[in-house]
Amino acid sequence: MSAVARLARVRELALAGFIALLVIVIAAQNGDFLSGSNLRSILLDITLIAALASAQLMVMLTRNFDLSIGSTVGLSAVTVGMICQQHGALPTPLAYLVAVAVGLVVGLVNGFAIARLRIPSIIFTLGMLSVVRGAVYLVADGGQVNSEDVPAGMTDLATGGPFGIPPLVLIALAVALAAFAFLRWTRSGRNVYAVGSNPDAARLHGLPVSRTVVLVFALSGAVAGLAGALYLSRFGFAQITAGSGLELTVIAAVVVGGASIFGGSGSIAGTLLGCLLLGVIGNGFAVLGVSQYWQDAAYGALILLAVIADARLRAVRRPARSAAAPKEATA
Amino acid sequence: MKRREAPRTPERREEEKDHVPEIEGRDGAAVPVLEARAVSKVFGGTVALDHVDLSLRAGEIHALLGENGAGKSTLTRILCGVHRPDTGELRVDGAVVDFHTPAAAQEHDIAILHQEPSLFGDLEVAENVFVGRQPKHGRPPRIDRRAMRAEAAALLAELGAELDPAARVADLSLAEAQLVEMAGALSRRARVLIVDEPTAALTPGEVGDLFRVLRGLRDRGVAILFIGHRLEEIFALADRITVLRDGRFVDSRAAADHDEASLIRAMVGRDVAALHVRTRVEPGEPLLQVRGLARAGVFEAVDLDLRSGEIVGLAGLVGAGRTEVARAVFGIDRRDAGTVELAGERLRTPQQAMRAGLAFVPEDRQREGVAVELPIAANVALPILGRVAFHGWLRPGRERALAREWGERLRLKARDVEQAPRELSGGNQQKVVLAKWLATRPRVLILDEPTRGVDVGAKVEIHRLIDELAAAGMAILLISSDLPEVLALSDRVLVMREGRVTAALHHAEATPERVMQAATAEAQAVAA
Numbered sequence: 001m002s003a004v005a006r007l008a009r010v011r012e013l014a015l016a017g018f019i020a021l022l023v024i025v026i027a028a029q030n031g032d033f034l035s036g037s038n039l040r041s042i043l044l045d046i047t048l049i050a051a052l053a054s055a056q057l058m059v060m061l062t063r064n065f066d067l068s069i070g071s072t073v074g075l076s077a078v079t080v081g082m083i084c085q086q087h088g089a090l091p092t093p094l095a096y097l098v099a100v101a102v103g104l105v106v107g108l109v110n111g112f113a114i115a116r117l118r119i120p121s122i123i124f125t126l127g128m129l130s131v132v133r134g135a136v137y138l139v140a141d142g143g144q145v146n147s148e149d150v151p152a153g154m155t156d157l158a159t160g161g162p163f164g165i166p167p168l169v170l171i172a173l174a175v176a177l178a179a180f181a182f183l184r185w186t187r188s189g190r191n192v193y194a195v196g197s198n199p200d201a202a203r204l205h206g207l208p209v210s211r212t213v214v215l216v217f218a219l220s221g222a223v224a225g226l227a228g229a230l231y232l233s234r235f236g237f238a239q240i241t242a243g244s245g246l247e248l249t250v251i252a253a254v255v256v257g258g259a260s261i262f263g264g265s266g267s268i269a270g271t272l273l274g275c276l277l278l279g280v281i282g283n284g285f286a287v288l289g290v291s292q293y294w295q296d297a298a299y300g301a302l303i304l305l306a307v308i309a310d311a312r313l314r315a316v317r318r319p320a321r322s323a324a325a326p327k328e329a330t331a
Numbered sequence: 332m333k334r335r336e337a338p339r340t341p342e343r344r345e346e347e348k349d350h351v352p353e354i355e356g357r358d359g360a361a362v363p364v365l366e367a368r369a370v371s372k373v374f375g376g377t378v379a380l381d382h383v384d385l386s387l388r389a390g391e392i393h394a395l396l397g398e399n400g401a402g403k404s405t406l407t408r409i410l411c412g413v414h415r416p417d418t419g420e421l422r423v424d425g426a427v428v429d430f431h432t433p434a435a436a437q438e439h440d441i442a443i444l445h446q447e448p449s450l451f452g453d454l455e456v457a458e459n460v461f462v463g464r465q466p467k468h469g470r471p472p473r474i475d476r477r478a479m480r481a482e483a484a485a486l487l488a489e490l491g492a493e494l495d496p497a498a499r500v501a502d503l504s505l506a507e508a509q510l511v512e513m514a515g516a517l518s519r520r521a522r523v524l525i526v527d528e529p530t531a532a533l534t535p536g537e538v539g540d541l542f543r544v545l546r547g548l549r550d551r552g553v554a555i556l557f558i559g560h561r562l563e564e565i566f567a568l569a570d571r572i573t574v575l576r577d578g579r580f581v582d583s584r585a586a587a588d589h590d591e592a593s594l595i596r597a598m599v600g601r602d603v604a605a606l607h608v609r610t611r612v613e614p615g616e617p618l619l620q621v622r623g624l625a626r627a628g629v630f631e632a633v634d635l636d637l638r639s640g641e642i643v644g645l646a647g648l649v650g651a652g653r654t655e656v657a658r659a660v661f662g663i664d665r666r667d668a669g670t671v672e673l674a675g676e677r678l679r680t681p682q683q684a685m686r687a688g689l690a691f692v693p694e695d696r697q698r699e700g701v702a703v704e705l706p707i708a709a710n711v712a713l714p715i716l717g718r719v720a721f722h723g724w725l726r727p728g729r730e731r732a733l734a735r736e737w738g739e740r741l742r743l744k745a746r747d748v749e750q751a752p753r754e755l756s757g758g759n760q761q762k763v764v765l766a767k768w769l770a771t772r773p774r775v776l777i778l779d780e781p782t783r784g785v786d787v788g789a790k791v792e793i794h795r796l797i798d799e800l801a802a803a804g805m806a807i808l809l810i811s812s813d814l815p816e817v818l819a820l821s822d823r824v825l826v827m828r829e830g831r832v833t834a835a836l837h838h839a840e841a842t843p844e845r846v847m848q849a850a851t852a853e854a855q856a857v858a859a
Contacts (some may be wrong), residue, residue: 185473206434264453
């Protein structure tokens with residue numbers, strides 16, 4: 001294993017160690033932190049983030065960003081909720097399927113626009129963030145999804161489960177595992193890394209650059225759609241603002257998890273640890289009665305720390321090829 | 332023109348006399364593996380390739396030679412599917428093919444080793460070798476990392492390289508990265524390997540290793556196209572040599588039929604007399620004085636004197652350090668040692684340089700020369716806003732008058748001075764850049780590739796202008812890869828090679844051969 005690979009691995013270990021330390025410190029202050037119900041609440045809190053971050057990682061590996069996911073979560077949650085409100089409760093699997101389909105449409109629009117029209121993803125998805133949020137208002141038509149509209153089958157997913165782990169959490173875990181297998185064991189998954197590491201070389205090697213970009217945005221959209229259903233299951237209602245701001249937390253989790261914002265490097269393991277760290281901080285600060293503002297400040301400090309670490313790691317490499325600096329965020 | 336003999340045996344010289352150029356190659360009957368026939372390519376209005384032929388045979392190392400801009404890179408890109416020819420055809424094993432993408436060329440077993448390795452720094456060595464073609468196993472099929480690493484290690488061993496297949500490519504040296512690319516070519520069972528100036532950044536030891544590998548591949552029947560500049564390397568390696576000049580095919584013959592002098596002649600032999608000839612004036616007072624200028628790893632020990640009314644040409648190949656010297660003289664780039672004085676005044680920053688009367692017209696006008704979206708008038712007024720403005724307020728009328736005055740002197744073809752340079756031709760854009768710097772009324776002008784990419788008409792006008800400026804007493808440093816241009820305009824020519832001045836020639840003694848020799852061959856560094 002090379003020095004940098006070792007460093008990267010150490011970085012994930014360092015993250016895990018930091019989380020463990022944080023848990024010990026918080027538990028020493030307040031024993032309730034380690035209670036079963038509180039741990040379950042942490043898991044539930046990071047469920048949405050973990051699923052979304054697994055997909056966002058793939059997007060970011062290709063040197064792109066998907067800022068539209070928060071709005072897509074809202075669109076999918078409100079769409080499913082309004083269908084149930086007007087036509088009666090959908091069977092849970094069908095509700096989830098509809099949610100995924102809604103997200104997939106948004107993801108495909110993003111993917112084709114960014115790959116074919118060569119629009120920088122950060123700008124295009126910023127536009128889509130507003131457009132999709134507008135669609136949420138249209139779908140909601142002045143109303144909102146109330147708790148009685150959400151099928152009981154959906155909200156049941158947030159409780160019970162084997163070893164007290166709610167099915168919701170298992171769904172998010174399955175998404176993360178699928179992303180892990182895809183990125184590690186398939187050629188398309190390896191192409192995701194290659195395209196982000198050096199887009200010009202990817203083209204010269206005849207890799208399907210555009211198709212890869214479309215694929216990661218489609219996956220990101222589909223997972224955001226799924227996350228909309230998870231949202232309904234978790235909270236049992238959805239306002240038109242559902243999911244807003246999620247994209248920033250998700251990108252923070254991916255970056256804290258060690259993925260490079262310049263593409264080409266990052267892992268699912270690191271991303272999940274990033275989610276866990278944000279979850280532990282959020283919950284721990286609440287348990288300790290620390291102000292919400294300190295939590296935001298801590299998130300911000302973590303992001304800065306992660307980005308500085310990434311920049312330093314890149315600087316260690318020889319200039320010959322690390323000069324593959326970010327040219328454009330497009331494919 | 333006297334032929335200069337390279338260190339060759341008397342027998343070989345004997346052969347040369349009555350040797351018929353052997354276009355058919357060593358085994359005349361064999362069908363070329365890869366062939367380009369009458370290939371042409373035009374970019375914008377510039378003809379990059381004009382009916383060029385090239386044929387590569389199995390088991391030969393074929394060198395492709397030419398000056399900067401002769402069309403080597405364009406031809407290379409066509410052969411590996413990056414560009415498509417406008418006319419002409421490519422043949423593989425005698426059958427016509429159409430490479431619309433790099434992938435299509437790869438399917439025909441053509442691999443390219445880029446000048447700058449085109450690899451994935453974040454991925455490990457084995458994955459770079461097999462990217463897009465990783466071996467799979469199991470059910471459902473998934474990438475077999477262990478097999479991939481074992482195969483990569485075997486390929487690297489074939490190349491005589493000891494590299495950890497699990498190492499990240501970003502951690503490798505340039506030479507190691509080239510071996511990884513070559514292993515990729517091997518793994519595709521490439522029958523044609525195109526090597527684009529691979530030695531530019533290698534140490535002599537690494538070059539030796541690379542050549543050993545290339546000869547090994549040739550002996551196994553791979554056709555190798557080697558693009559290079561250094562003549563000693565070409566003679567050490569090549570079986571056959573094809574020379575391009577100005578986008579045209581010059582000749583193709585066995586390396587044994589060439590010596591250094593005949594190659595240089597083939598590369599530069601243009602009608603130099605057809606170009607604008609200068610009205611020479613007696614140089615006046617010394618203006619610019621550069622002493623011992625150096626920047627670590629880029630150039631060293633550069634001395635330079637420019638007198639009023641004098642044009643000094645700075646010749647050399649791309650990457651020899653000419654532009655870098657100019658930037659350091661102007662003060663844009665850091666200097667590690669040395670001094671720059673203009674009429675006795677020490678210059679350190681671009682601001683000081685401009686105040687003292689130094690102007691620098693950069694090479695890349697699109698990026699550094701003009702603001703393509705701003706009106707011509709604003710561009711011209713940019714370096715002298717202080718003189719155009721009244722207590723900090725711009726006076727558009729004066730801007731326009733200034734731009735009009737210079738536009739007329741330079742015969743700028745534009746609708747009016749409100750037009751944006753984006754809409755102008757390359758030659759007219761260059762005139763806007765010139766107008767902008769001439770409006771500062773400099774005493775010393777540095778021109779970096781002033782006629783690159785401009786049409787012939789504009790080129791003649793720019794030459795005339797340079798001549799007029801010198802006649803009026805301006806001192807001019809002319810950096811150009813266009814050798815006839817340098818020779819026709821300069822009073823003295825400095826030649827750079829790998830960051831050093833390797834020759835300082837008076838215009839009477841500056842022949843294309845001598846300049847090319849100093850630019851390419853190992854030569855003694857001389858004082859300017």
